[in-house]
Amino acid sequence: MTSSPPPHEPDEVARLTARAAELLEAVWGQTPTAPVSPSQLPVLFVLEHNEGINLRTLADTLGSTPPSASRLCDRLQAVGFLERAPSPNSRREVHLYLTKPGRAFLAEVRARRERELTALFARMPAHKRSVLLEGLEAFCWTAAARIHEDQSSDSRSA
Amino acid sequence: MTSSPPPHEPDEVARLTARAAELLEAVWGQTPTAPVSPSQLPVLFVLEHNEGINLRTLADTLGSTPPSASRLCDRLQAVGFLERAPSPNSRREVHLYLTKPGRAFLAEVRARRERELTALFARMPAHKRSVLLEGLEAFCWTAAARIHEDQSSDSRSA
DNA sequence: TATTGTTATACTCTATAACTATA
DNA sequence: TATAGTTATAGAGTATAACAATA
Numbered sequence: 532m533t534s535s536p537p538p539h540e541p542d543e544v545a546r547l548t549a550r551a552a553e554l555l556e557a558v559w560g561q562t563p564t565a566p567v568s569p570s571q572l573p574v575l576f577v578l579e580h581n582e583g584i585n586l587r588t589l590a591d592t593l594g595s596t597p598p599s600a601s602r603l604c605d606r607l608q609a610v611g612f613l614e615r616a617p618s619p620n621s622r623r624e625v626h627l628y629l630t631k632p633g634r635a636f637l638a639e640v641r642a643r644r645e646r647e648l649t650a651l652f653a654r655m656p657a658h659k660r661s662v663l664l665e666g667l668e669a670f671c672w673t674a675a676a677r678i679h680e681d682q683s684s685d686s687r688s689a
Numbered sequence: 690m691t692s693s694p695p696p697h698e699p700d701e702v703a704r705l706t707a708r709a710a711e712l713l714e715a716v717w718g719q720t721p722t723a724p725v726s727p728s729q730l731p732v733l734f735v736l737e738h739n740e741g742i743n744l745r746t747l748a749d750t751l752g753s754t755p756p757s758a759s760r761l762c763d764r765l766q767a768v769g770f771l772e773r774a775p776s777p778n779s780r781r782e783v784h785l786y787l788t789k790p791g792r793a794f795l796a797e798v799r800a801r802r803e804r805e806l807t808a809l810f811a812r813m814p815a816h817k818r819s820v821l822l823e824g825l826e827a828f829c830w831t832a833a834a835r836i837h838e839d840q841s842s843d844s845r846s847a
Numbered sequence: 848t849a850t851t852g853t854t855a856t857a858c859t860c861t862a863t864a865a866c867t868a869t870a
Numbered sequence: 871t872a873t874a875g876t877t878a879t880a881g882a883g884t885a886t887a888a889c890a891a892t893a
Contacts, residue, residue: 539819545806547825548713549799553734554832555710560731561752561839568884570860573718576711586875594719599861601876606859623869623874641707648703655831661697663824667705669817673809674712681719726861728883744852757884759853764882781851781892 548670558647564640566610574603575612575629575637583626585618592682612636706828716805722798724768732761733770733787733795741784743776750840770794 564572577592578584584592590600604627607613612633618624629637652660722730735750736742742750748758762785765771770791776782787795810818 539815539822541807541810541813541818542803544810544818544822544825545803547822547829548806548810549803551825551829551832552710552713552717554829554836555706556731557734557836558832559710568859573714576715587873596862597875598863598877602860618874621870621874623867625875645700645703645707648706649699651828651831651835652699652702652706654835655699655827657697659824659827660699660702662820663828664697664702664705666817666821666824667702667709669813670809670821671705671709671712673813674709674716677809677812678712678715726882745850753883754885755852756854756886760883779851779893781890783852 558651559644562643562647567607567612567636567640571603571607572640574600574607575633578613578627578629579634579637583616583628585624585626589627607633716809717802720801720805725765725770725794725798729761729765730798732758732765733791736771736785736787737792737795741774741786743782743784747785765791 567575573593574589577589581588581592586600586604587597589604590597593600604613604615608615612630614628614630616626616628618626655663725733731751732747735747739746739750744758744762745755747762748755751758762771762773766773770788772786772788774784774786776784813821
């Protein structure tokens with residue numbers, strides 16, 4: 532005589548995910564990332580998975596504009612985390628690369644963030660960690676697919 | 690003769706959570722929040738759960754400084770989303786409040802973000818949604834507890 | 848004297864517009 | 871002429887320092 536289990540509709544999970552994201556931002560907001568500003572950090576993330584991208588594509592991916600992206604690259608180049616290389620095909624295009632120190636810095640930031648989370652998850656029951664892991668794996672897979680689709684449609688419509 | 694199930698240590702879940710957060714930021718990064726800037730949005734989030742907070746506490750909670758917080762409040766007040774009210778107890782303190790339009794705007798932003806996520810979760814198997822929901826509930830509970838502890842220790846050490 | 852909030856200053860971030868070089 | 875990238879300009883975000891008012 533028990534009622535059927537709750538349905539867990541997409542919008543229910545969406546609401547909780549949004550709340551989780553807000554909480555996570557509150558936890559991470561305190562973590563310093565000097566000498567890289569909050570605006571510069573996404574540049575490193577994008578470059579990591581898009582080796583040799585040009586400036587316009589970077590700006591599009593950031594949801595920003597070429598002048599802004601150019602300035603961000605200026606600063607990152609100044610601290611040695613980014614490299615501008617002339618394109619072999621087109622003399623007006625620039626290819627962007629993370630330098631070795633840039634990658635090392637990125638790994639540092641991730642490690643710092645993950646340490647924060649590890650401390651948090653240590654206080655969660657092992658079973659909850661397991662189900663969260665399974666759910667997040669599916670989320671990452673779906674989100675990555677969606678982002679990839681968006682990029683494809685962007686380049687078609689551009 | 691099967692091996693034991695994977696342990697799902699805290700650091701394993703932390704790594705995946707960090708990746709999920711990066712993906713989520715990439716998905717949400719494109720969502721516009723005008724007339725409120727990315728820096729101003731956290732002010733609204735903080736005020737929502739801390740009605741009547743003063744300016745210094747707001748700055749601390751944001752991980753920012755009083756002058757920066759003051760300027761953010763200037764803009765939010767200018768668009769009518771925030772109110773400064775003199776404290777009845779202390780004539781140098783200011784109490785900050787969300788206005789009714791401020792709350793309405795916050796609900797709008799959340800709805801927009803949740804719509805993005807709902808579309809994404811609709812493409813995930815129902816079972817994955819269920820386990821993600823269970824895992825995120827535990828995460829929100831633990832993260833909220835931690836943030837609350839931090840705030841308590843901050844006010845003790847200040 | 849210590850605390851709350853603001854203003855002063857200098858630098859970074861952001862977008863639009865104007866410009867240079869290349870295709 | 872169209873495109874890639876930069877520079878010019880103006881407004882917003884940030885932090886440190888200096889300041890006014892209050893405790």
